[in-house]
Amino acid sequence: MSKRIVVNNLNVYYGKFKAVEDVDMVIEPRSVTAFIGPSGCGKSTFLRTLNRMHEVIPGARVEGDVLVDGENLYGPGVDPVEVRRLIGMVFQRPNPFPTMSIKENVLAGVTLNAKHLSSSRKDEIVEKSLSGANLWEEVKNRLELPGSGLSGGQQQRLCIARAIAMSPEVLLMDEPCSALDPISTLAIEDLIQELKETYTIVIVTHNMQQAARVSDSTAFFNIAGTGAPGKLIEMGPTEKIFSTPDNQQTEEYITGRFG
Amino acid sequence: MSTDTLPESPADVAPQPPSSLIPAKKRIGDSVFKTLSTGAGTTILVILALVAAFLLVQAIPALTTPQDQQLANGYGYFPTWIVPFAFGTVWAAAWALLLAVPVALGIALFISHYAPRRLAQGLGYLIDLLAAVPSVVFGLWGIIVLAPAMMPVYTWLNAYLGWIPLFGGQVSGTGRTLLTAAVVLAVMILPIITSLTREVFLQTPKLHEEAALALGATRWEMVKMSVLPFGRAGIVSACMLGLGRALGETMAVAMVLSGSDVITIEILTSTNTNTIAATIAQNFPEAFALKQNQLIAGGLVLFVITLAVNMIARWIVARRAQYSGAN
Amino acid sequence: MSTTVAQKSIPSLTAGKLPRGTTPGVLVASVVVTGAVTALFGGFNLAGTVVGGIVVFLVAMYAASWAVEGRRKASDRLATHLVFGAFALALIPLASVTWEAVSNGVARFDVQFFTYSMRNVVGAGGGAAHALVGTLWVTGLATLISVPIGLMTAVYLSEYGRGTLARSITFFVDVMTGIPSIVAGLFAFAVMSILVGPGTVSGLSGAIALSVLMIPVVVRSTEELLRIVPNELREASYALGVPKWRTILRVVMPTALSGIVAGVILAIARVIGETAPLMIAAGFTQSMNANPLSNAMMTMPVFVYDSYAHPGVDVLPYTERSWAGALALIAIVMILNLVGRFIAARFAPRTGR
Numbered sequence: 001m002s003k004r005i006v007v008n009n010l011n012v013y014y015g016k017f018k019a020v021e022d023v024d025m026v027i028e029p030r031s032v033t034a035f036i037g038p039s040g041c042g043k044s045t046f047l048r049t050l051n052r053m054h055e056v057i058p059g060a061r062v063e064g065d066v067l068v069d070g071e072n073l074y075g076p077g078v079d080p081v082e083v084r085r086l087i088g089m090v091f092q093r094p095n096p097f098p099t100m101s102i103k104e105n106v107l108a109g110v111t112l113n114a115k116h117l118s119s120s121r122k123d124e125i126v127e128k129s130l131s132g133a134n135l136w137e138e139v140k141n142r143l144e145l146p147g148s149g150l151s152g153g154q155q156q157r158l159c160i161a162r163a164i165a166m167s168p169e170v171l172l173m174d175e176p177c178s179a180l181d182p183i184s185t186l187a188i189e190d191l192i193q194e195l196k197e198t199y200t201i202v203i204v205t206h207n208m209q210q211a212a213r214v215s216d217s218t219a220f221f222n223i224a225g226t227g228a229p230g231k232l233i234e235m236g237p238t239e240k241i242f243s244t245p246d247n248q249q250t251e252e253y254i255t256g257r258f259g
Numbered sequence: 260m261s262t263d264t265l266p267e268s269p270a271d272v273a274p275q276p277p278s279s280l281i282p283a284k285k286r287i288g289d290s291v292f293k294t295l296s297t298g299a300g301t302t303i304l305v306i307l308a309l310v311a312a313f314l315l316v317q318a319i320p321a322l323t324t325p326q327d328q329q330l331a332n333g334y335g336y337f338p339t340w341i342v343p344f345a346f347g348t349v350w351a352a353a354w355a356l357l358l359a360v361p362v363a364l365g366i367a368l369f370i371s372h373y374a375p376r377r378l379a380q381g382l383g384y385l386i387d388l389l390a391a392v393p394s395v396v397f398g399l400w401g402i403i404v405l406a407p408a409m410m411p412v413y414t415w416l417n418a419y420l421g422w423i424p425l426f427g428g429q430v431s432g433t434g435r436t437l438l439t440a441a442v443v444l445a446v447m448i449l450p451i452i453t454s455l456t457r458e459v460f461l462q463t464p465k466l467h468e469e470a471a472l473a474l475g476a477t478r479w480e481m482v483k484m485s486v487l488p489f490g491r492a493g494i495v496s497a498c499m500l501g502l503g504r505a506l507g508e509t510m511a512v513a514m515v516l517s518g519s520d521v522i523t524i525e526i527l528t529s530t531n532t533n534t535i536a537a538t539i540a541q542n543f544p545e546a547f548a549l550k551q552n553q554l555i556a557g558g559l560v561l562f563v564i565t566l567a568v569n570m571i572a573r574w575i576v577a578r579r580a581q582y583s584g585a586n
Numbered sequence: 587m588s589t590t591v592a593q594k595s596i597p598s599l600t601a602g603k604l605p606r607g608t609t610p611g612v613l614v615a616s617v618v619v620t621g622a623v624t625a626l627f628g629g630f631n632l633a634g635t636v637v638g639g640i641v642v643f644l645v646a647m648y649a650a651s652w653a654v655e656g657r658r659k660a661s662d663r664l665a666t667h668l669v670f671g672a673f674a675l676a677l678i679p680l681a682s683v684t685w686e687a688v689s690n691g692v693a694r695f696d697v698q699f700f701t702y703s704m705r706n707v708v709g710a711g712g713g714a715a716h717a718l719v720g721t722l723w724v725t726g727l728a729t730l731i732s733v734p735i736g737l738m739t740a741v742y743l744s745e746y747g748r749g750t751l752a753r754s755i756t757f758f759v760d761v762m763t764g765i766p767s768i769v770a771g772l773f774a775f776a777v778m779s780i781l782v783g784p785g786t787v788s789g790l791s792g793a794i795a796l797s798v799l800m801i802p803v804v805v806r807s808t809e810e811l812l813r814i815v816p817n818e819l820r821e822a823s824y825a826l827g828v829p830k831w832r833t834i835l836r837v838v839m840p841t842a843l844s845g846i847v848a849g850v851i852l853a854i855a856r857v858i859g860e861t862a863p864l865m866i867a868a869g870f871t872q873s874m875n876a877n878p879l880s881n882a883m884m885t886m887p888v889f890v891y892d893s894y895a896h897p898g899v900d901v902l903p904y905t906e907r908s909w910a911g912a913l914a915l916i917a918i919v920m921i922l923n924l925v926g927r928f929i930a931a932r933f934a935p936r937t938g939r
Binding site for chain 2: 631633634658659661662664665666668669670671672673675676677679680682683686687734735736737738739741742743745746747751752754755758759760761762763764765766767768769770772773775776777779780785798801805829830831832834835855858859860861862865866869870887888890891894895905908909912915916919920923927
Binding site: 051058081082083085086088089091093095096097099108111112113114159162166 | 822824829
């Protein structure tokens, strides 16, 4: 189910402004990779280039390659819509569709893409995805109620269920806990540990403890100053990054001297 | 097209390597949908161009026919015929504006700053209901109810203030005067001015208001110091839009006023200058040939006048938008 | 209030204050005194007494407040009274129009009014069935023309539009908003004169005139609603690999649907009472005409105008029909308004924040 991502020489631009410069990176399958770094260092922007969601932002464009098991996402003829079916994404704030019930939210990816499934197959997907997101027990008796009626943490898990219902290869998470309370955050972190058995997970986080808790490897991004592009400073196994980083900047950041 | 948020895949640029990522089909839905919506937008431009073109085509005879033929077959020589009605249009609308603005500002302040919070929205709806009354009903009301009711006021104004030319002359016996028409117009434009200024007043930064109150200002002083200055451009543009409405309003004037083509500034007499819109409405059903062309040309003149007023209003709003970034 | 505390500790914070109940007391007294004085001189008149009484009240309160509370407080009171007065003043025409329409319209607000046309009717009897049918046709056709164009234009402006085309559409929609209704009527008439033949009036022509007035309203309200649909929902849909057009159709538009429907209903309510353009484009007739493609078609607003403006020898039945039509028209518009607002409020999806 999961694939290795190789990023070669990637630059991201907003119009003329270079937002991220020259990133090379390998993301291993069935692992959790965390992106950390100060605000505005381009980590969220870079995350979006992994499933071409940056193209939703007017003027954003990319140079370089992102290879998913050898296939280039930016190769000629590649359809961004297909890329996103392969690589799911969870956003900073929970965003269930307000017009849909819990069940419809989970099935949104299927129904919105006009795939016709038998109702037993649908029920199967709903249960599997909600169980996968540790939400089944909490909502199994109110699947027809609106998704926006859930708590923030439940909504975020609903969004994760919605993403994994598409059976993606990779799951991208853009600060998925930043709008949640500590207990909901813990639930999501536990969930991430379970999900990595199946998926390749990339998570952007502002919270260094969270990166240390959930990730197998960590990438540290930084910027030289305002207006300068973000760069990948150092990447390695999480334990190493948080104990004996090679780079001076990484050490200063994780010991809390800036950012 | 580089700004398109979801670029189409350049499927035909290169031979496609076999891959699960690459769809065989091109997304027809996207291009159809985009074409449809772009087409709809373009249709609006076409419609507007057609409005201008068709009106021009129909109006041209009124402008090109020799003067003597216009006098013989039309209502008169167009350039001189239209002048009193253009004056009447502006004159009636100006009075309507004069009457409506103070009341509208009062109502807007009432709803935004004076009425109890819980009632404010409901009371706002009540004023909006005025906008829901069809103009023909206002016309009926104006002539049957308002005109007779205003008679004592007119007699009084004429008796005591008749030395002012405005209120001079022989008071109309029916109440069907320019002032009655202006009152009806004022009632009709009240809701639009109210709702626009109300929105502006509600946007007054709380900080400005609290700063004024913290200096020991009374509520009225707070309104004078923060709400009104903040809303000045909004008030002006709301008035201009109200004026545009009043200029183009037809039925109320057509029904209330027994208008003529005499230019007069007296507003209480039975001789009143007609408006362009009312002239068209009153004469169009019986008009034919050149007369029809002249009325359509009159409509074009009205269009130009309202367009100018509306443009000024938009310009004021746009200019204000440049300054309000700080908030 | 805190003044009682202040009175004990820091006397300088208290100020002269008119006792409670002064305002209504002075108001009543002013009106009564004005009435008495005018009655004394033999010129009593209810409306005059009320107006005069209010003027006396404003002056008296200002003077009293100045004497007891100071000039600033007096101005504040005056402003408050004027602001309340402005609101009350606006309610007078609203109440009066409603009252007159109901009391005068009820006489002919009967079954016959809604089932008979005016064909071969002189004097009493007859009804507005032909006008009602005409209004349904004309408004229905106008809606049919305006909603697709307006809706898709709004989609273009909020989802696709950037650059010159979008800017010019926005600009010209603004221009269109300001077209006087009678000019819209002239446009429809001119179009028909050139395309079909001089002097052609029909229901369709009326519908074209109303569309010119309706399209900008639909565009404005729909665009505004599409723009407030959170971008996060679009992103969520894109991230699921949903193409843009399906995202708009299945996620963005349903989220804004109740508001869009309400906006369309309010737009209908706005044009259904238009008179002048229909007089010119759809014409007058006393007979039922259920074919919008040919011949004049009567509509409710034109019926109201025609009944009043062109009465027979016996004026009363004509005026009564006119008022009944006005009442029906007000009822239709009010109901449309209420339904629109109800839909907007009731079916709005909760975004949860």
